[in-house]
Amino acid sequence: MxxxxxxxxxxxxxxxxxxxxxxxxxxxEVPEVPTRVIPDEAIPAELERLNAALRKAVERLQYVRERAERTAGAAESAIFDVQISVIQDEELAGRVRLMIGQGFTAERAFDTVMVESREHFARSANAMMRERVGDLTDVHIRVLSVLLGLPDxxxxxxxxxxxxxxxxxxxxxxxxxxxxxxxxxxxxxxxxxxxxxxxxxxxxxxxxxxxxxxxxxxxxxxxxxxxxxxxxxxxxxxxxxxELSQADARSRAEALQRAQLAKVAGAEAITADGVRLTLRANVDLPDEVGTAATSGADGVGLMRTEFLVVGRASMPTEDEQYESYSNVIRAFDGRPVVIRTFDVGGDKLPVGGYPHEPNPFLGWRAIRMCLDEPELFKTQLRALLRAAVHGDVRIMLPLVVSVDEVRQARFLLEESARELAARGIAHRADIPLGVMIETPAAVLTADALAAEVAFFSIGTNDLVQYTLAVDRGNASLASRFTPLHPAVLRLIRRTVRVGADHGLDVSVCGEMASEPIMAFALIGLGVRTLSVAPLSVPAVKQIIRGIHTSVAAEAVTRACDAGTPAAAEAVLRAALEQELSENP
Amino acid sequence: MVERLVTVRNSHGIHARPAAQIVKTTAKFTSHITITRDDLEVNAKSIMGVMMLAAECGAEIVLRADGVDETEALDALAAVIAAGFGEQ
Missing domain, CATH: 3.50.30.10 (Phosphohistidine domain)
Incomplete structure (x- = not known):
């Protein structure tokens, strides 16, 4: 070795x-299938080989489904029922048997039939059919893997x-x-x-x-x-x-560092010059709530609700959403919980009829989709209004570019409250409504938005993406995704100023805030509420305690005036290193 | 042979999970069962066929059953559709 x-x-x-x-x-991925023909006398054995493979694939899926049901719930695991039914489809199997009868091997026959079926579904004008291609591909891979004796x-x-x-x-x-x-x-x-x-x-x-x-x-x-x-x-x-012993040493050093950070979790988020910050946690999935609640965070700055709809077989009901939101709100016991309404495109919904888009980040998604599908949106709003009786809930709208979107959302929110009142269901109608500031349009019209909302939350990832025209999902562009670009820093500075003029809380809830240099820049820009992944809370707290707001403000002013992202980063890094060496 | 015109009631239509429920229901009967929407007729025991209907909420579909247990089969199938597949 x-x-x-x-x-x-x-x-x-x-x-x-x-x-x-x-x-x-x-x-x-779909394995390569060799093309071979079989003699007539081998056909009965080949048909039996197909049957055995289909049975084995079904057994496997039943096991996967039971396991998913335990870990993710019945609604999520239903997708495996669909795949089982496809394997048990007699018409589909009949087409495969017909080809085997013509002298093709079971894997060649199954592969051909599945390729045809997937193409038929993929080319359909109907989105409900196109959405099933993923399931057909899963079945294709699973059965072929069994037939070819590939490792599971x-x-x-x-x-x-x-x-x-x-x-x-x-x-x-x-x-x-x-x-x-x-x-x-x-x-x-x-x-x-x-x-x-x-x-x-x-x-x-x-x-x-x-x-x-x-x-x-x-x-x-x-x-x-x-x-x-x-x-x-x-x-x-x-x-x-x-190299192994080096890795061991680093792994032990990291464990030690984590233990030290855990001690910081209980400390206050106060800068070296005595400015108190609010540090909240982002929650993406229900199973994160425990970590978030014990991380030393002052509430949830961003609860994403996409897990309720993405990768599922059907839309969650109002009751199911109510339970999900209530669990998080109860875990935080009166501390603020900011919940963002669905931030997905129609193609991610477990509901048919929505097209895939060539450019989804500039497409029909988030608040746009919610306002165009008022019943879907109101189901979420009713669940939020009901859950709000358990604590301090705030609703946040994603991808807002214009104040009329806020007005329409507020109209639907009020309508939802009236519907609950008419049904005599307990709820809280006076939930603060805020917006994500994640487009240049929202920054430049922040004064108009400020007149209509209770808070701003800056979504740094999208603000960077939309400002720099850099797709954040494109690995080839990763080095061009520069959150410290002076354009981005100036937009954040402007948002903070408008918020201050109108007496609004301005927070940052992007991943950006969890990196020391970013946290330093944001504090310098005047942001006083940060929300980061639960596991990052102690580390960010330690950074906050080591810096002066005055030093950060001076450094970020120079960064805003720097000519390039690299120059801006160099200015901030030098200032931060100086700070941390003086306040270890 | 028996037949019945029904309307899809659940708001998401016959997407994947309802399609699986339909074939689970029809598999219990020996009769030949079909679902027709406009000019597309599919075998109600084949999930690939049922998914191809892509029947959304409000779609009108014709159920047909032919065989010894045709009446029971049609009643059972119409019942799961009328119940909205246990959805809203």
Whole structure:
């Protein structure tokens, strides 16, 4: 082993931590099928081989479904029922048997029929049909893998305590449902960026992750020893003994640092010059609430509600949403909980009829979709109004570009309250309504918005994306996604000033706030409320306690006037390092 | 043979999960069962066929059953559709 040199792979750091473990390659793609013909006398045996494979695939899916039902709930696991029904479809199987009868192997016949079916669904003018292509692809892969005797890549096959590092191209919703923290210690993907779904999920689960590795799945074999460094964004395949002991040392140092940070969790978020900040936690998934509530955070600055709709088989009911929101609100026991209404496009909804769009980030999504689908939106608003009786709830609207969107949303909110009142259902009608400031349009009309809302929350990822015209999901553009670009800093500065003029709270709830240099810049720009991933709360608190607002303000003023993102970053980094060396 | 015209009531229409419920229901009967929407007729025991209907809320569909248990089959199928597949 020592004779072979290790293979370093560089990706994007997505979730911090160092893990040494065995790679588990999850190749969830349609395998190559060799074309072979069989003699007539082999046909009966080939038909039986097909039947056995279909039975085995169904058994496998039943197991996956039961497991998903326990971990994710009945509604989410229903998607596997659909896949089981497809495998048991006699018409589909009949077409495969017909081809086997003509002398094709079972895998060739099944592959041909599934390719035809997937194309038929994918080309349909009807979105309800196009949405099923993912399920058909899952079935295609699962049955072919059985027929070809390929290893079962399903993550659920790993024993508890396997400490595996999952290597995959990308995490699909049905794979995400099956992630088991008891056997998976870290995640690495070819696709993705720091802000993509897999990265956010990894951080919320506390799993170290590296994304954007481009071709890791072609360079690693299952069982390879791997060092994954989610802090640096690197993967070291088949490391040497020296590299292993280095990783061990760093891993121990990180554990020590975490223990020290845990002590900070209870301390107050006060800067070195005595300015008190409000530090809140972002909550993406229900299972994060516990971590968030004990992280030392003063409430939830951003509760995303997309988990309620993405990757599911049907829309959540009002009662189901009410339960979800109430759980978070109760866990925070009177501390503020800011809940953002659905921030997805129609193509992510488990409801048919919506087209896929060539340019979804500039498309029909978020508040636009909600206002055009008032029944869907009002179901969420009613659930929020009902849950609000359990604590301090605030509603936040995403992707607002104009004040009339706020007016329409408020009209629907009031209508929802009247409907609940008419039904005699307990609710709170006077919930503060705020907006996300994440487009240049919202920043430039912030004064008009301020007259109609209770608070602003700056979504840094989208503000950077829309200001710089850089797709945050595009790994090739990762180096051009520069949150410290002077244009972005100036827009934030302007928003903070308008908020102050109108007496509104201005917070920042993007991932940006969890990096020390970003937190330093934001505090310098006058932001006094930050919301970060629960696991980042102690580290940000430590940064806050080490800096002076006056120094940060002076540094960020110079950064705003810097000519380039690199110059702005250099100014801020120098000032921050100076601060931290003086206030360790 | 028996037939009946029904309207899809649940707000999301016959998407994936309702389609699975339909084939689970029809599988219990020996009769030949079909669903027709406009000029598309599909086997109600085939989920691929039922998904191809892409019947949204308000769509009118014709249920047909032919066989020894045709009446029971049609009643059972009409009942799951009328119940909105347990959705809203």
């Amino acid at each position: 020592g004779a072979r040199a290790s293979l370093p792979l560089n990706g994007i750091p997505a979730s911090p931590g160092i893990v040494v473990g065995a790679a588990h390659l999850l190749r969830w 890549y399903d993550p659920v096959d790993l024993p508890k305590g396997a400490n595996a590092i999952l290597i995959t191209h990308d995490l699909t919703p049905s794979l995400t449902l099956q992630l088991d923290r008891e056997c998976i210690a870290a995640i690495a993907t070819d696709a993705g960026t720091r802000t993509s779904h897999v990265a956010i999920l990894a951080r919320s689960l506390g799993l170290p992750a590296v994304v954007g590795l481009l071709d890791a799945t072609t360079r690693i074999e299952t069982g390879d020893r791997v060092i994954l460094d989610g802090t640096a964004g690197t993967l070291l395949v088949r490391p040497t003994t020296a």
